[in-house]
Amino acid sequence: SALENLVLQGRRMNLEVQVARFPNPQHPELAAAVAFATQAEAPAEPLSRLDPTLAAGISVRLTNRLNSPRTPLTDVQRAVLFQAVENVPGAKLHLIEHPDQLAQAASMVTACERMRFLHPEGHREFFHHEIRWSQTEAETKGDGLDLRTFDLSMSDLSGLRLTKQPEVVALLRDWRKGKGLEKFSRKLVTNASAVGLVSVSRSDYAAFLDGGQAVQRVWLAANTSGLAYQPVLAPLYMLNCRTHHAEYISNSDKAELDEMQPQLRQLFGLTDDRQAVFLFRLAVAAEPAVRSLRRPVHETLVMANDAYSTSRIQRPELTP
Numbered sequence: 001s002a003l004e005n006l007v008l009q010g011r012r013m014n015l016e017v018q019v020a021r022f023p024n025p026q027h028p029e030l031a032a033a034v035a036f037a038t039q040a041e042a043p044a045e046p047l048s049r050l051d052p053t054l055a056a057g058i059s060v061r062l063t064n065r066l067n068s069p070r071t072p073l074t075d076v077q078r079a080v081l082f083q084a085v086e087n088v089p090g091a092k093l094h095l096i097e098h099p100d101q102l103a104q105a106a107s108m109v110t111a112c113e114r115m116r117f118l119h120p121e122g123h124r125e126f127f128h129h130e131i132r133w134s135q136t137e138a139e140t141k142g143d144g145l146d147l148r149t150f151d152l153s154m155s156d157l158s159g160l161r162l163t164k165q166p167e168v169v170a171l172l173r174d175w176r177k178g179k180g181l182e183k184f185s186r187k188l189v190t191n192a193s194a195v196g197l198v199s200v201s202r203s204d205y206a207a208f209l210d211g212g213q214a215v216q217r218v219w220l221a222a223n224t225s226g227l228a229y230q231p232v233l234a235p236l237y238m239l240n241c242r243t244h245h246a247e248y249i250s251n252s253d254k255a256e257l258d259e260m261q262p263q264l265r266q267l268f269g270l271t272d273d274r275q276a277v278f279l280f281r282l283a284v285a286a287e288p289a290v291r292s293l294r295r296p297v298h299e300t301l302v303m304a305n306d307a308y309s310t311s312r313i314q315r316p317e318l319t320p
Contacts, residue, residue: 001216012055057220064228084221090201091214106189112234211277
């Protein structure tokens with residue numbers, strides 16, 4: 001998604017963007033190296049052939065967790081969303097909009113959130129590493145989920161703060177309780193205009209890079225079309241854990257996830273050759289009063305003349 005922002009903004013500045021994907025086999029964690037040139041200096045790279053107006057959405061893109069009465073998508077909004085991913089190799093957008101489908105998606109999202117919150121590691125990750133419990137903490141750390149961006153009632157907030165205590169969650173886990181943890185997201189999903197899923201045609205690193213590109217395009221297209229966008233990744237997160245880290249999941253959760261996986265694929269019309277990448281809700285909602293903070297560019301962007309990058313990355317051949 002960050003790579004897509006670079007490409008879009010480069011095109012917005014009338015530059016040609018050349019991308020070398022996974023250019024150094026010795027460092028597979030290097031997803032891409034990017035070079036910029038004036039249009040007279042270099043031929044267009046296929047990744048840059050897209051609507052440059054999407055770049056206008058970079059500054060307004062955000063997660064909107066506000067709840068609102070359900071408003072169906074318009075034909076124009078739907079067309080814009082599908083158009084956003086049509087040129088991404090192997091990527092595909094799946095949308096569900098019928099209330100019955102949304103209710104089914106809500107059950108999956110909330111069940112997987114419950115599993116994650118009750119799992120010791122999942123609980124620690126979410127409650128102690130992701131949530132920012134105060135304005136001061138959010139501004140000091142500059143990342144994470146600012147609690148003020150959650151559309152929660154006072155009773156919901158009290159329940160969330162109570163659930164922060166590991167001892168409380170341990171009791172809920174021992175008692176096989178915790179259904180109350182499912183209510184935080186249920187209304188958000190059932191009241192959504194649509195729930196979307198981005199899939200890719202393979203499961204290698206390059207395919208997931210395409211998936212991230214498609215996710216960013218849909219997010220930007222949604223926000224510039226007046227739609228609220230919120231990731232609801234718990235089902236994909238838990239199903240991935242079921243596949244790759246099953247030893248850490250209880251038998252009851254395994255059984256629930258094994259039943260859920262074919263239901264999820266059927267709900268979104270995923271064929272056997274498709275790999276789910278990202279799940280999100282779309283809605284028509286008010287502008288949030290609080291936006292999540294963004295880290296300064298200098299903390300996340302490494303330029304080629306930086307000592308760290310030049311010592312680790314061999315300059316790739318960028319001509320197509």
